[in-house]
Amino acid sequence: MSPSPPLRxxxxxxxxxxxxxxxxxxxxxxxxxxxxxxxxxxARVLKSARREALATLDLKAGTRVLLLGAGTGLDLPxxxxxxxxxxxxxxxxxxxxxxxxxxxxxxxxxxxxxxxxALDFPDGYFDVVIAHLIIAVVPEPQAALNxxxxxxxxDGELSLLDKGLRGTQPAGIxxxxxxPLARMIATNLSVPLDSLFQGHAxxxxxxxxxxxxxxLRHMHLRKV
Numbered sequence: 001m002s003p004s005p006p007l008r009x010x011x012x013x014x015x016x017x018x019x020x021x022x023x024x025x026x027x028x029x030x031x032x033x034x035x036x037x038x039x040x041x042x043a044r045v046l047k048s049a050r051r052e053a054l055a056t057l058d059l060k061a062g063t064r065v066l067l068l069g070a071g072t073g074l075d076l077p078x079x080x081x082x083x084x085x086x087x088x089x090x091x092x093x094x095x096x097x098x099x100x101x102x103x104x105x106x107x108x109x110x111x112x113x114x115x116x117x118a119l120d121f122p123d124g125y126f127d128v129v130i131a132h133l134i135i136a137v138v139p140e141p142q143a144a145l146n147x148x149x150x151x152x153x154x155d156g157e158l159s160l161l162d163k164g165l166r167g168t169q170p171a172g173i174x175x176x177x178x179x180p181l182a183r184m185i186a187t188n189l190s191v192p193l194d195s196l197f198q199g200h201a202x203x204x205x206x207x208x209x210x211x212x213x214x215x216l217r218h219m220h221l222r223k224v
Contacts, residue, residue: 014196016030028144039072039097046074050132053161054078055205056220057128057143066126068148069134073098077151081106086126088114091124117143124153132161133216145196158202160219163208164193193217 042100054075059065061082067075070087071094079085087102087109099111114120116131117140129148138144145160152158206220 033117039074041075042071046216049161049216050075051160052077052210053218053220054130056218057130057157057159059083059128063127064153065128065130065152066119066121066148068129068131068144069137070094070098071133073101075130076101076105076107079107080154085109086121088116088119089112090182091223100148114164117147119151121151123149123150124156124157127153127208128157128159130159131132132159134162135160135196136162136164137192141191143195146200149200149202149223154223156223157205158219158221158223160193160221161216162191162193163215164191166194166217184215193219197221 043191059080059149061080062084063080065075065086066083067085068085070076070089071091073087081120083105085102087095087098088111089098090113092113095113095200102109102111114140116126116134126148129152131148133143135141135144141185148158148160203224204219205222206218208218210216
């Protein structure tokens with residue numbers, strides 16, 4: 001990818017109309033409750049998966065990067081400090097921890113509250129979008145994926161790390177039994193990840209299972 005121009009200030013927030021009543025409420029508030037314990041639960045278990053996924057990206061000095069649904073910022077230790085970084089999450093409590101982590105690690109990042117399903121960035125604004133453990137969490141996975149690709153530049157890279165189904169395979173019995181509780185607590189285990197890309201022009205650079213027991217699927221894609 002060619003070097004990006006300096007990161008411009010984020011444009012004024014232009015929230016998009018939502019037809020879903022699920023964008024707020026418990027689905028967002030729960031993360032404020034989880035924030036104090038999230039690192040203890042997720043940091044060590046998913047550390048290697050985050051590191052391996054991010055190692056596939058072409059991150060040069062000045063690369064314009066969006067960290068989507070960043071949570072407490074557990075991806076930050078595996079990113080170079082000389083990128084132009086925008087960080088969003090819906091939870092203020094998660095963002096406070098993320099901002100502290102970014103400052104400790106020496107990032108000059110813009111960390112702010114935002115909606116992954118209605119981003120306030122122009123089309124093609126970023127060279128790289130990192131969507132780790134967010135697509136299966138939001139109420140509308142298709143809207144979040146559409147937005148991630150909308151703000152990604154032509155020839156830009158998307159790193160998607162999440163739970164979800166492959167192809168058109170149906171969910172197994174264990175996944176079906178666990179999913180109602182999982183969705184109430186945190187995440188959808190049965191998002192049909194491949195179908196989200198229908199109608200989008202992307203090149204699949206990598207598609208493999210990562211994490212303990214292949215818990216997560218990593219898709220490294222290029223927008224074409």
